[in-house]
């Protein structure tokens with residue numbers, strides 16, 4: 314047969330009518346011999362959490378002292394070693410929190426706190442004052458270097474802008490000398506809106522700041538290069554970082570730090586490319602809190618490393634506890650689809666995803682069993698699941714959830730995961746149609762409890778018209794079975810006898826002699842649990858009055874389970890086709 318090609322109409326796009334002409338494309342930096350595209354990230358960078366500063370300053374309701382302490386303790390517990398704890402000159406609350414950390418000796422020996430200040434003498438003095446007695450601390454000074462800010466906010470030339478940074482650094486050193494004595498004291502400088510500052514000028518300002526601080530062995534300077542507002546594609550940020558890193562003198566004593574924001578939604582990518590371009594350190598917030606669309610998300614960055622086989626150097630093995638604590642501190646919810654941490658990110662509703670995940674998990678179990686190891690100790694590879702949810706403290710329970718988009722694999726997965734029932738493929742198809750009727754009729758999700766209730770009423774709880782009361786079987790020397798069965802038919806007990814080459818065949822024979830025409834097409838059984846009182850499940854596929862129906866029985870005794878399965882099939886067929894008056898049985 315030849316199929317004639319048919320024309321395809323391609324929809325034409327319409328002008329949006331939006332005033333896009335008001336905006337100017339960003340100027341890419343030219344680094345023709347850039348090396349970062351070939352670089353690989355092979356280890357975690359130094360992290361700084363700015364949840365208590367950039368994250369806090371952007372909250373509708375900034376954290377109370379007790380919420381701040383909860384956040385600080387979480388960050389310490391997770392393993393962050395550099396924590397920006399506030400802007401002490403902003404308010405008495407910020408100042409007092411820094412004092413509380415120091416006075417109450419809350420800062421572990423391997424943790425360094427840092428605080429932010431503008432380049433204004435009074436603010437610097439107050440900022441340094443807050444650090445008195447701190448075992449290890451860093452002052453972080455910033456001033457805006459971007460042309461727009463120089464023109465509109467500060468009204469300064471390039472030289473005056475450099476002078477603000479230089480003077481600010483000198484004040485920091487002066488007050489540190491006066492107020493902090495011999496304490497371990499570090500310095501960080503940020504040319505604000507680095508990404509909108511001509512890179513040569515950013516290098517120039519940082520060089521002049523370094524001239525004052527004099528970085529050398531054992532006396533690093535942190536040069537933090539913020540994408541204060543993210544305005545370009547991540548490759549442009551990477552070019553700027555590589556350019557800066559190559560142009561900087563005293564590079565070996567300078568820590569190049571990234572501080573990306575997420576205005577274009579690409580802060581994670583920008584950080585990763587920035588690291589490839591040579592940066593040593595990343596500043597961000599858990600779950601991407603922070604100004605406007607947020608700072609770069611430290612959780613996603615860490616988990617991206619983890620999923621590539623790199624130790625992230627922070628512990629997210631109970632990601633839900635981290636999420637709950639951050640939600641409590643910030644009073645903002647984490648989105649259900651947030652990478653790695655959202656409620657729904659390890660859940661599949663759609664049939665083909667569920668089918669692939671179910672097969673993938675079964676394959677992992679098979680490989681683990683072959684190697685004699687638990688699944689948690691073998692390399693992870695599963696369709697649609699980039700990491701093992703158990704590695705972040707989730708279970709497999711929510712991996713598959715059922716709604717109108719789900720297929721047999723999902724329903725079968727729930728029955729197996731929750732009740733150890735391993736339905737034969739065609740029984741899966743039949744039962745998923747039953748579930749589909751429910752989702753088509755009522756919409757929404759069908760929870761595992763509802764699935765189990767529907768399964769019970771469809772297969773296990775049917776006692777009409779037939780209910781198995783008791784049976785006894787004998788096997789003759791030829792191996793033939795004889796079944797004496799007591800059956801309630803619409804509440805009235807009857808007895809019949811059947812013969813066959815096994816208990817099921819003998820039972821079916823009895824029913825056939827009585828006029829119930831049952832043909833067994835397929836049979837499967839398995840144990841549900843191990844031990845003395847183990848349960849077994851039996852599945853029979855029957856043809857009854859022209860209908861194909863499955864029956865399922867569960868019992869401690871596998872023969873009882875099998876006969877229950879046949880009775881179940883007969884009851885289900887009755888419900889579908891067999892008239893209200895049952896055929897007479899032997900014993901009637």
Ligand SMILES: CC(=O)SCCNC(=O)CCNC(=O)[C@H](O)C(C)(C)COP(=O)(O)OP(=O)(O)OC[C@H]1O[C@@H](n2cnc3c(N)ncnc32)[C@H](O)[C@@H]1OP(=O)(O)O
Nearest residue numbers: 367370400402403404430431432433455456457466467541
């Ligand atoms: C990108 C960032 O996230 S940077 C950090 C931003 N965080 C914060 O601002 C939170 C904490 N800040 C505050 O609470 C207040 O701004 C304070 C207490 C520090 C200062 O308050 P105020 O003295 O009232 O000043 P205000 O907030 O209006 O600051 C603007 C003034 O500071 C100047 N300024 C702003 N940044 C800087 C800087 N980095 N260095 C020097 N001066 C600066 C401005 O040019 C402006 O000066 P002008 O009044 O002479 O025009």
Ligand SMILES: CC(C)C(=O)C(=O)O
Nearest residue numbers: 455503506539541572
């Ligand atoms: C102070 C700087 C680092 C900052 O927060 C920003 O530019 O976003």
